[in-house]
Amino acid sequence: MVRKKRVVLTFPHSLVDKPITYHLVKDYGLVFNILKARVTPREEGRLVLEIEGERKNLNKGIKFLKDLGIRIEPLAQDIRWIEARCTHCGACIAICPTQAFTVDPKTRKVSFDKKKCIVCELCIKACPYRAMEIKF
Amino acid sequence: MAKTIKKINEKIKRGKAVVVTAEEIIDLVKKRGMKRCAREVDVVTTATFGPMCSSGVFINFGHTKPKIKVGGGKVYLNDVPAYGGLAAVDLYLGASALPDDDPRNRVYPGEFRYGGGHVIEELVAGKDIRLKASGYGTDCYPKKELETKINIRDLDKAILYNPRNVYQNYNVAVNLSDRVIYTYMGVLQPRLGNANYCSAGQLSPLFNDPYYETIGIGTRIFLGGGIGYVAFSGTQHNPRVKRTSKGIPRSPAGTLALIGNLKKMSPKWLRGTSFTGYGATLTVGIGIPIPILNERILRFTAVEDSQIYAPVIDYSKAYPLGKETIIKEVSYAQLRSGSIRIRGKEVPTSSLSSYAKAREIANILKDWIRRKKFLLTEPVAPLP
Ligand code: SF4
Numbered sequence A: 001m002v003r004k005k006r007v008v009l010t011f012p013h014s015l016v017d018k019p020i021t022y023h024l025v026k027d028y029g030l031v032f033n034i035l036k037a038r039v040t041p042r043e044e045g046r047l048v049l050e051i052e053g054e055r056k057n058l059n060k061g062i063k064f065l066k067d068l069g070i071r072i073e074p075l076a077q078d079i080r081w082i083e084a085r086c087t088h089c090g091a092c093i094a095i096c097p098t099q100a101f102t103v104d105p106k107t108r109k110v111s112f113d114k115k116k117c118i119v120c121e122l123c124i125k126a127c128p129y130r131a132m133e134i135k136f
Numbered sequence B: 001m002a003k004t005i006k007k008i009n010e011k012i013k014r015g016k017a018v019v020v021t022a023e024e025i026i027d028l029v030k031k032r033g034m035k036r037c038a039r040e041v042d043v044v045t046t047a048t049f050g051p052m053c054s055s056g057v058f059i060n061f062g063h064t065k066p067k068i069k070v071g072g073g074k075v076y077l078n079d080v081p082a083y084g085g086l087a088a089v090d091l092y093l094g095a096s097a098l099p100d101d102d103p104r105n106r107v108y109p110g111e112f113r114y115g116g117g118h119v120i121e122e123l124v125a126g127k128d129i130r131l132k133a134s135g136y137g138t139d140c141y142p143k144k145e146l147e148t149k150i151n152i153r154d155l156d157k158a159i160l161y162n163p164r165n166v167y168q169n170y171n172v173a174v175n176l177s178d179r180v181i182y183t184y185m186g187v188l189q190p191r192l193g194n195a196n197y198c199s200a201g202q203l204s205p206l207f208n209d210p211y212y213e214t215i216g217i218g219t220r221i222f223l224g225g226g227i228g229y230v231a232f233s234g235t236q237h238n239p240r241v242k243r244t245s246k247g248i249p250r251s252p253a254g255t256l257a258l259i260g261n262l263k264k265m266s267p268k269w270l271r272g273t274s275f276t277g278y279g280a281t282l283t284v285g286i287g288i289p290i291p292i293l294n295e296r297i298l299r300f301t302a303v304e305d306s307q308i309y310a311p312v313i314d315y316s317k318a319y320p321l322g323k324e325t326i327i328k329e330v331s332y333a334q335l336r337s338g339s340i341r342i343r344g345k346e347v348p349t350s351s352l353s354s355y356a357k358a359r360e361i362a363n364i365l366k367d368w369i370r371r372k373k374f375l376l377t378e379p380v381a382p383l384p
């Protein structure tokens, strides 16, 4: 069974120049999309990946990464919607590339689907009420 | 028998007034017809909740011992500069004011996380606010420096006074250029990436009384969660614009200056707001009742989103240069559908004002009137 996962990899500086993704492809036959990458000199690297592959291989690949000392978190943890601050204006809706926000046609209230979020951070700039937060 | 505001107020006091929101009236008129509704309905409540930069508060922080005269000196609230050129201890804090050391757009686009609007939200929320003032010293006001904390509880007077609110209609902002732009209409993605609008449409006060026949100077309103009044026509009030056959302005038109006791307001309806790359402001919740005196007034309140049009304007060039050519006119029904078609492209739409919150305010005002907590007023003078 083929599965898809969106994960955030945080790896120490010592691993930044290692061919990690190469192993994912070659050894486990995983296909991946880099949604976002950020490597700051002398700090950690951060990679947001969408990985696709056989369930078995996916789990093996993730174990391989963990064994290297890479921290893996599901992607959605990173962007936080603070509902109490949200005014349900909808300024985030058109800006989000993955349609993570939807308006209920009846209540006109906005809801946020973390699973669709790819942490592009566009909504953080677009939300005038500071209801979207990023957590590193 | 003609209805009058006096008679409607008597009905309110007896708990007999029929009150509906500007949204509910639409279906009611379809069901029961204009004539019957004009007879039966007494009040229609309208509302809006959106960023309104031309807002601010007057504060009198009370005399110190020894006394200081801030007029001619300087005054700051939580490091945000306020205007002190008024007597000794009066000040005015504007929603868009920023701390002197805010980087603004030097690091582009600026975040503007804290400005006058945020100070107002915190003040209303009952938080202590740091006040720093300096004066030049006089024989009767010898003190030159003051650093203290103020709290809304202890203030003698705190008055919200907004020179321009409740814009009757507004532009739909798009970006025709090749780079992202940051505006007071939000973040606009290049090449018609998105379209932002800002009005409660069919719920918005001045769409429901397009010729200001019931809303005038002195009208009592819901303001920031408390009671306020229409003080005057707002700055940039311009009733002489093109209108539809039903009298609805097709571009920004009327505005209102509003005033009210800040001490009775709530941070829920006065929200500090930050526009990336543009600045800080205040989002204000406003509700205005419309007395249904006759069928003509009722007809206006039954207006719906599909009958209200807004101009689409390019904010990358046309707007900043002051040459606002209208790309297209679109209805609020189209805007609320989630996308509009511009130059052959399907462009996703977003609102900056909150329709859900506007609806909440219209319902609160309805509830106040039903529970005899809010009476209607005759305007003291009409708006121009
Ligand atoms: S971070 Fe990007 S993808 Fe996630 S919700 Fe915000 S705009 Fe959408």
Ligand code: SF4
Residues within 6 Å of the ligand: A085, A086, A087, A088, A089, A090, A091, A092, A093, A110, A126, A127, A128, A129, A130, A131, A132
């Ligand atoms: S832009 Fe912010 S306040 Fe508006 S709906 Fe989105 S998250 Fe809520």
